[in-house]
Amino acid sequence: MSHETPAPHDGAARPHQPDIMTRFKAVASNPLFGVVIALAVIFILSCTLSSNFLTAFNMKIIARSLAFVGLVTIGQAILMILGELDLSVGAIGGLAGVAGGIFMVQAGLDPWLSLVLCLALGTGCGLLNGLLITKLKLHSLVLTIGMAGVYGGANLVLTKGVAITGIPSNISFLGRGMLFGLPVPFVILLLCLVIVSFVMIRTPLGRYVYAIGSNNAAARMLGIRVDAIRICAFSAAGFFSALAGILMVARLGTAQPSIGDTWVLAPIAAAVIGGVATTGGLGSPFGAVLGAVIIGIIENVIVLFGISPYWQSIVSGGIVVAAISFDSLARRYFNREA
Amino acid sequence: MSHETPAPHDGAARPHQPDIMTRFKAVASNPLFGVVIALAVIFILSCTLSSNFLTAFNMKIIARSLAFVGLVTIGQAILMILGELDLSVGAIGGLAGVAGGIFMVQAGLDPWLSLVLCLALGTGCGLLNGLLITKLKLHSLVLTIGMAGVYGGANLVLTKGVAITGIPSNISFLGRGMLFGLPVPFVILLLCLVIVSFVMIRTPLGRYVYAIGSNNAAARMLGIRVDAIRICAFSAAGFFSALAGILMVARLGTAQPSIGDTWVLAPIAAAVIGGVATTGGLGSPFGAVLGAVIIGIIENVIVLFGISPYWQSIVSGGIVVAAISFDSLARRYFNREA
Amino acid sequence: DNAPMRFVMIPKAVHPWFDKANNGAQAAAALLSKSTGRTITVEYRAPQTADVSTQNDIIERAIATHPDGLILDLLDEKGNRSTMQEAVDEKIPMTVFDSLPPEGMDITAVGADFCEQGTLAAERLARLINHKGEVAVMMGVPTAPNHALRARCELKVFAKYPDIKVVATGIDNDSIETAQKQASAIMQAHPNLEGWVACDAAGPVGIGQAIRESDKIGKVQEVGLDNLNDMLQLIKDGVVDSSASSRPEMQGYWAVIAAWQKALGQQTPKNIDTGIDIITKSTLSK
Amino acid sequence: MVLLKASGIRKTYPGVVALDHIDLTLEPGKVHILAGENGAGKSTLIKTLSGLVKPDTGTLVIDDADALRDQKLFVRVSYVPQELNLFPYLTVAENMFMPFARSGFGRFTVSEKAMEVEAAKFIARFGIHARPDQKVAEISVPDQQLLQIARAATQENFGVMILDEPTSSLTAKETERLFRIVNDLREQGVAIVFVSHKMEEIFALGDTVTVLRNGRSVGTFPMDGMTEGELIRLMSGSTVKLDEQFQPASSARTGETILSVENLTGPGFEDISFDLKRGEILGFAGLVGAGRSEIMQAMFGFRKIQSGRVILDGKPIAPNRPDRAVQAGMVYLSEERKHHGIFPMLSLRENISLAVTGNITKAGLISRYRENALVKEIIEQFDVRTSSSAKKIMFLSGGNQQKAIIGRAMARRPRLLIFDEPTKGIDIGTKFQIYRIMQRLAEEGVGIILVSSEMSELQRCATRIVTLYSGRINGSFEHETTEISTLVASIIGSPETSHVA
Ligand SMILES: Nc1ncnc2c1ncn2[C@@H]1O[C@H](COP(=O)(O)OP(=O)(O)OP(=O)(O)O)[C@@H](O)[C@H]1O
Numbered sequence A, B: 001m002s003h004e005t006p007a008p009h010d011g012a013a014r015p016h017q018p019d020i021m022t023r024f025k026a027v028a029s030n031p032l033f034g035v036v037i038a039l040a041v042i043f044i045l046s047c048t049l050s051s052n053f054l055t056a057f058n059m060k061i062i063a064r065s066l067a068f069v070g071l072v073t074i075g076q077a078i079l080m081i082l083g084e085l086d087l088s089v090g091a092i093g094g095l096a097g098v099a100g101g102i103f104m105v106q107a108g109l110d111p112w113l114s115l116v117l118c119l120a121l122g123t124g125c126g127l128l129n130g131l132l133i134t135k136l137k138l139h140s141l142v143l144t145i146g147m148a149g150v151y152g153g154a155n156l157v158l159t160k161g162v163a164i165t166g167i168p169s170n171i172s173f174l175g176r177g178m179l180f181g182l183p184v185p186f187v188i189l190l191l192c193l194v195i196v197s198f199v200m201i202r203t204p205l206g207r208y209v210y211a212i213g214s215n216n217a218a219a220r221m222l223g224i225r226v227d228a229i230r231i232c233a234f235s236a237a238g239f240f241s242a243l244a245g246i247l248m249v250a251r252l253g254t255a256q257p258s259i260g261d262t263w264v265l266a267p268i269a270a271a272v273i274g275g276v277a278t279t280g281g282l283g284s285p286f287g288a289v290l291g292a293v294i295i296g297i298i299e300n301v302i303v304l305f306g307i308s309p310y311w312q313s314i315v316s317g318g319i320v321v322a323a324i325s326f327d328s329l330a331r332r333y334f335n336r337e338a
Numbered sequence C: 001d002n003a004p005m006r007f008v009m010i011p012k013a014v015h016p017w018f019d020k021a022n023n024g025a026q027a028a029a030a031l032l033s034k035s036t037g038r039t040i041t042v043e044y045r046a047p048q049t050a051d052v053s054t055q056n057d058i059i060e061r062a063i064a065t066h067p068d069g070l071i072l073d074l075l076d077e078k079g080n081r082s083t084m085q086e087a088v089d090e091k092i093p094m095t096v097f098d099s100l101p102p103e104g105m106d107i108t109a110v111g112a113d114f115c116e117q118g119t120l121a122a123e124r125l126a127r128l129i130n131h132k133g134e135v136a137v138m139m140g141v142p143t144a145p146n147h148a149l150r151a152r153c154e155l156k157v158f159a160k161y162p163d164i165k166v167v168a169t170g171i172d173n174d175s176i177e178t179a180q181k182q183a184s185a186i187m188q189a190h191p192n193l194e195g196w197v198a199c200d201a202a203g204p205v206g207i208g209q210a211i212r213e214s215d216k217i218g219k220v221q222e223v224g225l226d227n228l229n230d231m232l233q234l235i236k237d238g239v240v241d242s243s244a245s246s247r248p249e250m251q252g253y254w255a256v257i258a259a260w261q262k263a264l265g266q267q268t269p270k271n272i273d274t275g276i277d278i279i280t281k282s283t284l285s286k
Numbered sequence D: 001m002v003l004l005k006a007s008g009i010r011k012t013y014p015g016v017v018a019l020d021h022i023d024l025t026l027e028p029g030k031v032h033i034l035a036g037e038n039g040a041g042k043s044t045l046i047k048t049l050s051g052l053v054k055p056d057t058g059t060l061v062i063d064d065a066d067a068l069r070d071q072k073l074f075v076r077v078s079y080v081p082q083e084l085n086l087f088p089y090l091t092v093a094e095n096m097f098m099p100f101a102r103s104g105f106g107r108f109t110v111s112e113k114a115m116e117v118e119a120a121k122f123i124a125r126f127g128i129h130a131r132p133d134q135k136v137a138e139i140s141v142p143d144q145q146l147l148q149i150a151r152a153a154t155q156e157n158f159g160v161m162i163l164d165e166p167t168s169s170l171t172a173k174e175t176e177r178l179f180r181i182v183n184d185l186r187e188q189g190v191a192i193v194f195v196s197h198k199m200e201e202i203f204a205l206g207d208t209v210t211v212l213r214n215g216r217s218v219g220t221f222p223m224d225g226m227t228e229g230e231l232i233r234l235m236s237g238s239t240v241k242l243d244e245q246f247q248p249a250s251s252a253r254t255g256e257t258i259l260s261v262e263n264l265t266g267p268g269f270e271d272i273s274f275d276l277k278r279g280e281i282l283g284f285a286g287l288v289g290a291g292r293s294e295i296m297q298a299m300f301g302f303r304k305i306q307s308g309r310v311i312l313d314g315k316p317i318a319p320n321r322p323d324r325a326v327q328a329g330m331v332y333l334s335e336e337r338k339h340h341g342i343f344p345m346l347s348l349r350e351n352i353s354l355a356v357t358g359n360i361t362k363a364g365l366i367s368r369y370r371e372n373a374l375v376k377e378i379i380e381q382f383d384v385r386t387s388s389s390a391k392k393i394m395f396l397s398g399g400n401q402q403k404a405i406i407g408r409a410m411a412r413r414p415r416l417l418i419f420d421e422p423t424k425g426i427d428i429g430t431k432f433q434i435y436r437i438m439q440r441l442a443e444e445g446v447g448i449i450l451v452s453s454e455m456s457e458l459q460r461c462a463t464r465i466v467t468l469y470s471g472r473i474n475g476s477f478e479h480e481t482t483e484i485s486t487l488v489a490s491i492i493g494s495p496e497t498s499h500v501a
């Protein structure tokens, strides 16, 4: 809490040339400092401990598998900055993915049209979450637990749990292709991240998201259209989940009903590791994606190191705990100094 | 209240006979009003729609299967009132369960001693969560996501995924027996609920929990030992999970590594349905357990009605959404009136 | 006595494999109804997750509706035992498929042997790589007894051949995405890997995807499990050599026949073995 | 000409009639004071005028149009709430100009540079100690208060500005600056509504005054010819002796040391040493940000210290452990009621009894009977006005919340009471009552520290006043022998200050 850290505000009154130490402290107090250091440590450790880590191919598989959770993380981070949480993002991703498959294969629609429809569906699911939460004044956590059941159930009803095969290969580029030497899903992630970061930092809408997360009542009092923005954010989260879902379908070449099952807790953990507070108002989508990178690397090296499958869960959980502890300790250490 | 006499604190000065409408509004403004009405509606509907619902056998199985999630819900509700959340309760339940099995079978300890050790282990896991969260100032959500991996992983490492069989039958009474015509786990749930409710309402400790959830900083200023109480609450949550875990072992007669997998989201949903706010300071363990009863009945009748497995998830998710919507609407309606 | 008969079939979880079993069960019910003139229905009730206590809850709820028989795919015969005892107490006959009944309960078991399935897959892979080289095993859900049994039997096969070395094991927790991530990383860490076997239905699909993405089709062999349509697609595409598949329709079918006989009070066999198929590109084109 | 006309406004909440047939007319270029005791309905009336609360009955006309039908008319009303209501994690400039569409700094993207340049002007005009790009969480409470007022002043073409107790956390210097701004606005033809419990301010600014009592209007009067005594009588129905002094009797001063602070150093303050003797009320004066609150909170263990120690009754207080400090008999009453004082979701009863659980338990269990009796006693003693003690404290008026937490602090029978701006937002009658209790406690031997930005309050109560400047003690003055000008000079850090210890 900021009240614990009473940096005297005399800096304002008499600005002076910052010396190196002051500069360093300014850098250290940046909310991204902890996560960047943690990332660097993990990266360097991985390079040293496994010769298979820093190879072009391994970087490619990390980047590609990261892209999907990364996209979901962007949406979840926006919601968390707003002070909300959506536990149905995974289910939306899965539903949108299989719906995309149904459009393409069973309805025989054009793949690109199907893609648009599938994104629209995901956005619609997010919109529905947002509408229910704002209009009926519901807790986002439980509403989205319930809606995860509904969307996941719709997925099951549509597919009976059976993957839809025969996805047209002209969209498989989206999931498997390379662009500028990078996997396409990763390029899409970067693109989305740039756009979202721009919106969050430079546009009124983005600033309002921070404002609402920081003080909902004050935002309302000032005439900011709080509910409209919350609905937008839920829709955006739905959109990003659907995007991740359909890219996964393009990558697999089949629409698996199980897509998205692992996209619920990891993005939340990633966002918090990356400095997004669950209470709202703090952090950035960029930090959140860095958090996702950390988790992605951990998942990769655990296998590279040949850690016994029985130990993997302990190790990855332990590293998550270590990463946030490190971040917290670093923050405290530098704040004491500052 | 007559507007002729808007004198301050007149309620105290001259108590007057409340009329029926005032009484009704007072009842309706009770936080449990919504959940009780929702429960009544669901119960009556279930009785009317399925002749198999209101049978002694069915009530018995509802009560018994409810008991496990109910115990976990009590712990989670305490944490939520405190403004925290523990996503590792399921993993703790599983770990404590298999540890109990190991103590009894592989170490050959006395079953009752094993039971005590297993509860101590669960409490210890909760304590560890609490210590990490308070001492390192971590977000409970992510720390417990990480710790869920650690405890779940420890479970795997201990069992290699294989259930421990040969649980001595003298503790099976705890899981399978009947007492006063009720399943023993359910009796234990009731007992715990009474004790916890008593503590929450009638002791300073319970009051402090509400105070911390309502305003952490103010509680610290009042000299309340905030961190110690938070640690206690996490330990209590660990204890109740372990209790649920070992009772489940007693019921199954084997220590399944998968115990607890479904104890994460349901208790949170139950607590919110029962009026516990995720932001802290509001609600009661009793309300939370009523929420768990609603979910338990829903799960039961879905099978009794013969709803297709593919639709079950939609239906149960939909009913959760309906229940919280109903609660919210009822609250709004009566507040407008009042 | 011509009253309708009602059976409840409870698989391990909601999964397409069990739908196939259900199809077989429905076919048997239709046949019996037609040939006996008595309406025979099979209700299908699946737990949402593969968890023993969830399954027990479903079994109990099914007991509450007093069917003429229960057809169960047990997640864990010891963990299900006390609940099955309740069915015995309520005098509801039971038949199990795809699993073994608890010791001491006189119940017909329909299905194939998981160990045999794993053994067949591992033997086939061993032959494909000429009984030498590095192999990896994707272990499925570590807490699922049937996955664990397959893994044990597969490892036993590889241990027989001194030139085969199991260099890595992964877990996919029944998620194709996880299987793919783990398989990619394992192939990265072990460039000389020759082949893969899996222990569940999701694993081989994820491994196949990873082989395709790593451009190792033909270089890394895979023998999968079961006959889900994406598994079949991978075999058709030549990514995966073959799959060791049990016969779900047949298991469902014979389970209903046995349950029906039991409901009529007749003696039923202890075991009905439905056998295992090896599916290859050539059997598929037939 | 009339800018805003409210008539027959009535508003009820469960169990209370907050407003009852209130009429109010606002004219351009006039400062209209709303006066009344805590809970009289001032804030509720203000929220009605700014469109945040919908009255049950009554009409509200802004610029000759019905504002209850056309909500857009409320843009003409600019409102500064009683409680701080800012975005802690956003910058000062953003807080000032949110929403950007209104302020013209963000059609499509936010023009950060232009906004900060514009913000700098307001910062200078309002004398806020902050940079435009600084996060609000990092600036002090008084600066936040000023920022909140500046934010209201950025609103374009407002005709009415409403200030609900804007000076409650300002010191004399900022208050003076604020008054200059208010006078400017008055000259520009803005109608101003001003609420304050400080008599000097009411008389310095007001043109007209409307007095509320228990939700009803006692009448509207011109300020010319109004006297303090008369105004107090109108508000409360009784009179107060305005020149009363509350220093504890000198006979109570035994010279025995209760508290001694030795070389305390921490973030925001340095090398703080002082003693508190039995029978004293020790005042602390200083400018905004002088570090008084920080020192008190550090003594109390709520904040980190780097070095130094605190000794209460001969025993050192463990650092970083507010609970130990409380156990040792130290009670701190924060100036930030919303953040450090009340438990918003809990009832008034629970808010009070939480601090005194030891007195209401029987064999470790809370006795409802004892709890009710004790709470009732405190509510009566401190004149907390509420329809019921079961009401959530967040629905009480600001002043009544403050009375409740003061009552709670005093009910603990502490050995040392630290009051940080205790009478913030409290009406004058109750204020004097609190002074009287403070005096009695001091005479009974309880150590009292009074941090206050109101010079008159310190002079009325403190036996000795310590002044702070920029985190250091720069003077200590006996009340009896010190002129106010000496004190003020010391507060603003004049080097020629004589040290009279
Ligand atoms: N830089 C800061 N960061 C966070 N909180 C601060 C900061 N500065 C002040 N505060 C908070 O604001 C409160 C009051 O600030 P203020 O500047 O008035 O304190 P102060 O230095 O004690 O001044 P005063 O002497 O007027 O009380 C403090 O209690 C502290 O919690």
Ligand SMILES: Nc1ncnc2c1ncn2[C@@H]1O[C@H](COP(=O)(O)OP(=O)(O)OP(=O)(O)O)[C@@H](O)[C@H]1O
Pocket: D013, D014, D016, D017, D018, D036, D037, D038, D039, D040, D041, D042, D043, D044, D045, D082, D385, D386, D387, D395, D396, D397, D398, D399, D400, D425
């Ligand atoms: N939202 C609410 N719910 C219930 N009661 C309320 C609410 N808001 C105000 N009240 C009641 O209305 C009355 C008037 O409160 P108000 O805040 O207007 O007083 P005030 O004159 O501003 O007092 P102060 O000087 O203490 O700020 C009080 O009795 C208060 O308890």
Ligand SMILES: [Mg+2]
Pocket: D042, D043, D044, D082, D164, D397, D398, D399
């Ligand atoms: Mg007020």
Ligand SMILES: [Mg+2]
Pocket: D292, D293, D294, D335, D420
């Ligand atoms: Mg202060």
